[in-house]
Amino acid sequence: MMGGMVSEETRTRSAPRSTSTSTSIRSSSGTADDSQETATRAWMARLVIVGLVLTAVNLRPAITSLGALLEEVRDGLGMSGSVAGLLTSVPPLCFAVFGVMAPRLARRFGPVPVVCAGMVAIAAGLAIRPFTGSTTGFLAASALALMGIAVSNILMPVIVKRWFPDRVGSMTGLYSMALALGTAAAAAVTVPAAEVLGGSWQSGLAMWAGIAAVAVVPWLPLVRERGAAPALSGTAAAGGASAAGGASAPREASQAGEASSRAARPEPDTLRIARSRTAWALAVFFGLQATAAYITMGWMAQIFRDAGVSAGTAGLLLAVTMAMGVPLAFVIPRLATRLSHQGPIVIALGVCGLVGYAGLYFAPAGGAWAWALLMGVSNCAFPLALTMVGMRARTGAGVAKLSGFAQSTGYLISVPGPLLVGVLYQHSGGWGLPIALMSALMIPQIVTGILAGRDRTVEDEATRRSAR
Template sequence: MSVHIATDPGDDATVGTHPVTGAADQTTADPTTAAPATAPPAEPAPGPRQGRGAALVGSTLLAVGVALAAANLRPAVTSLASVLGDVRASLGATTAWTSLLTAVPTVCFGVAAFAAPWLGRRFGMARAVGASLVVLTLGLVLRVLDGPAVLLGGTFTACAGIAVCNVLIPVVVKESFPDKVGFLTGVYTAALAAGAAVGAALTPTLETVLGSWQLAAATWALLSTAALLVWSASARHGAAPAVAPAHGARPAAPARRTSVLRSPLAWVITVFFGLQSLLAYTVMGWLPQIMADSGVDRTTAGMLLAITMVLGVPVSLVVPPLATRWGSQSWLVVLLGSLSIAGILGLAIAPVAAPGLWVVLIGTGMCVFPLALVIISLRTATAADTANLSAMAQSIGYLISAAGPFAFGVLRDVTGAWTVSMYVLAGVLVALIALGVIAGRPRTL
């Protein structure tokens, strides 16, 4: 959404797009050159202008760029998770270090997400997302070049690029495809789930073919490079029409001035987002190791994680459009949260009795993520509010979720088994459902 105020043709001032920045110049007539009493002829309104503040053009190619960028937002995590045992053995790492590695993505997502709205405003969505894909690619390559410290640093770097995309791409969807928010959110989250699944499923095979987990993990930089090329070709800022309001027309509503940090609903959504992220990254970080400790071989464990992720593809295509058609999304939260609890408890009580069923339940329940993104859009009235709430939910929410993977692994180390860790995770999901019921009620900030 864009607001432009007509100015003198020689004046380059504009009022940019979301969030609204700048102000129109006010011109005072020179008394020595005052016009006669009769009204002068109206000056032609300036034509449409291009600028970094304008929304990206919602083309088919941009939709492909959004999907391909989304496909790169999880392989950095799931690729390492699927070969975590080999990574730990080759580096001689401790359990505490391994727990820290699983927590790094969410910590980084939380910290870097604070800067995402500023980057979008300062450089424009096209450049901000493009630069983030560059950072992601460099991090994927750098992290396999040396030992444990470099691996942690490279993973943090890669996840910094992911964090910015996490915040800005949903804003691109709302701004550039306002009539297809549900559908494009579904495509975005389905691509994200597909990337996570492919990263988990193929990395063990790539390790076998290429001879090392380092080469297997670095291979995913090729996918991010492809996304960068498509994004560079598709992301174009559109025209921001500078049209003077008609005489007597009602002025546009002022931009929201109250910080979302003061909204109780925004905090409910933020903690809700944080708890669903805690579930997702705990599962992505530890599920293969849980399976391996239960006697499942490495390749099968990676495939089980891939199944968990790939279930998000069809479900993500259904949940967002369905959620936008209903006034309340609370019932969807209850349904998906209950499936996750059933899968976690099954994994805790009888992990090898029906592992396929447990991962199906967990994977389906984890589709509360696209629902959380839709709720962020539905609970906000403007793209500016969407960006601010998205940044708040993802920055603070990911910092909340960072405790999950780390505590999950440490608790296992203390108790000697995964059972207590999974019971605690099930309790967290009860809180997620309660908050989601509140967040899903139809209203806006």
């Protein structure tokens, strides 16, 4: 045995150059491969950013373009106020029904192919619905577009968490800003575009199908690369550089610590999200802010028109409301990720909403621009809710479950709101009762937002519950 050891040592000493050369060749090859892989991942990450932005732009025009032309659509299809209320309730209903499917579809096909298919559905639905000629056909085509929006809504936080785990706030802000931009553009441009295109409301609605078709393009290369690993985050890259420098022991210790921490938490497949108080608080908060948002998108232009404001100006006021989300949707998520508790932001947004509703009640035309601005600030509860989805779970799979639960349950909660506003408007003959309802709903929105903003995760809650 000793002889064997000596012989092995002798062979090692006798060929130092060969070993060194071989190691150098492998190292060089490995460096080249790593460099190529890093470049590929960086290119894919940029493509994901483009896809996120274009997708976000298309997540609301199907709704706000209809809000701007709701009176013309009602007259063209012979809708009553109650049926129009049903039409404005279709978006959250579709988001609730189809949103439940998103996590399951993402597990089977991957989030990128599902979002790509969602963009195709949006383009098809928007192209078909203005020309169906009936309320039923209009609703069916709208549901097709809204199905695509629903799955994309759910999976956007999942894609952000997977590709940019150390930039959740900034990336959520980026696509929330793009979403607000698309929402505002649809509200502002639809009426003038309809006039330019011959005064036809059908043309004004159909033009948004082309914008949705463009959003399909950046996802197509990523669909082919669905098996590729996510892009390197800044943290991961730093970890890789440290390892390359020889700091393997600290990294291994860190990995061991993370492994033991993960072992103490429930696996995502066994995580019972419906038992989490934080998940329920976030779902109710999401549902109430969605109620306010869809009432605003569906009915606010009509409130201004009934107060004597022209159709074009009413569309611009709605656009101002939606445009407030462009800067704030980028600022609020970044601010939220720096706070341990997001309650103060929830309160500030809620107060803006209450003041805006009071203005709509007492002087809808006189202070129209001020109320539009305040309602726009209040509507930024949406990017805040999306940011909290990313912060209230530790893993990508956990975010997928929480996003699916909070958004699907939340949108289900929001379904009756726009419909009830339409019924109250038709039977009361004015906007007093609908505005009172909107104001009353703002109080539980603030309360549940404070509860959802506490510094905890659904995995930690499940761990504490199982330890009892």
